[in-house]
Amino acid sequence: MKKRIILLLLIILIIPINANAKTLREFRNELNAAQEALDKNQSQIQATQEEIDAAKARVSEIRSEMTSIDNEMIEINRKIAQLNEKILEKDKEVKSLMKYYQFSNGESAYLEYLFKAKSITDFIYRMSITEQLSRYNDKLIKEMHSMVEENKKNISDLQEKEKQLKALQKELGEKLVILGSQMDSLADDSVALKDELAAAQATVEQYEKLGCKDDDDVSDCARGQLPAGTRFWRPMNLAYITAPYGYSSIYGSSWHTGMDISTYHWDPGTIYSISDGRVAFAGPNGTMGNVVMIHHNINGNEYTSIYMHMSSIYVNSGDYVSKDTALGTMGETGAAYGAHLHLSLITCLIYDGDCFNYRNYTVNPNDYINFPSGLYVDWNDRNTYYQ
Ligand SMILES: [Zn+2]
DSSP: OHHHHHHHHHHHHHHHHTTTTOBHHHHHHHHHHHHHHHHHHHHHHHHHHHHHHHHHHHHHHHHHHHHHHHHHHHHHHHHHHHHHHHHHHHHHHHHHHHHHHHHHHSTTHHHHHHHTOSSHHHHHHHHHHHHHHHHHHHHHHHHHHHHHHHHHHHHHHHHHHHHHHHHHHHHHHHHHHHHHHHHHHHHHHHHHHHHHHHHHHHHHHHHHHTTOOTTSBHHHHTSSOOOEEOOOOOSOSSBEEEEOSEEETTTEEEEEOSEEEEOOTTSOOEEEOSSSEEEEEEEEOGGGOEEEEEEEEETTEEEEEEEEEESEEOOOTTOEEOTTOEEEEOBOOSSOSSSBEEEEEESSOTTSGGGGSGGGGEEOGGGTSOOOSSTTOOBSSSSOOOO
């Protein structure tokens, strides 16, 4: 919402300053430029999104690569543990064989021979088998040690790979942060550019409706076609004021650019034009919600009345209205808390020159329209004059 307000101010401040002595064609060019800027922004958004998607995909690939490396390392460590266990076993076997061998070679060999071997041939046979077994086991142990070394090397290779992946992951993470903030600012621009485009479009349509031709100076063709009125009337039949114009306790430190008016829940809340005039804008417009803006010519002076937060709108831009034309109904669209009509009165024709900066031209509607005095004091028709 804040962005919309800023934008509205931008539209009000930037476009209008050059609005004098500008042709409709120039406004069309601005509209085209706004469209081009938005298109460019949208394609940048798309490209950035693609980059983000690619980086995210790579990050998740890396994550699964790292998981499989971890699993591989667990498997290798398990193998190393198994090998170490076997080495211990074989080592024990070798030691006990060696014992037997030494024992058989020693003085007690004869005893062994006496107790276990059936013959001297059997005894010698046993001795040679023992020796072979021991040699074989030695060889096995050597092989297993080299397998352990190999596996350890595999692990350090994997650790190196994991280190590289972690660095890449970090790099991608940083890239994603940068892309994310790029995306944020592109999205911010997008909102602003879309509003800008809508405003440029509304401006061109407005001048077209007023009958401006491509090479007409819009400040000429937009002027002097207003029905003349003599005074302003209250905008609703049965209603009361809930907040005054300007500073008040209701809006605290913020300047209230109009009057807030409300009615009872059983009343249809119909809103009428405060005088004869021509509709300059009718439709949704940011924080104003559904809004109708009417150009008036009162005794030769230019005014615009603005009716904000409407729930429905009955008129179209370009329509001629009288003080009895129903414009729509009271509502709470846009930045409104509770259903009410925010009525602003400004002393120039909005869309015309500097008047885009309408906040500089607001006046207190209470000085131009007769209301009973005081907040929440109701009136029952649009004509009764209150002293
Ligand atoms: Zn208000």
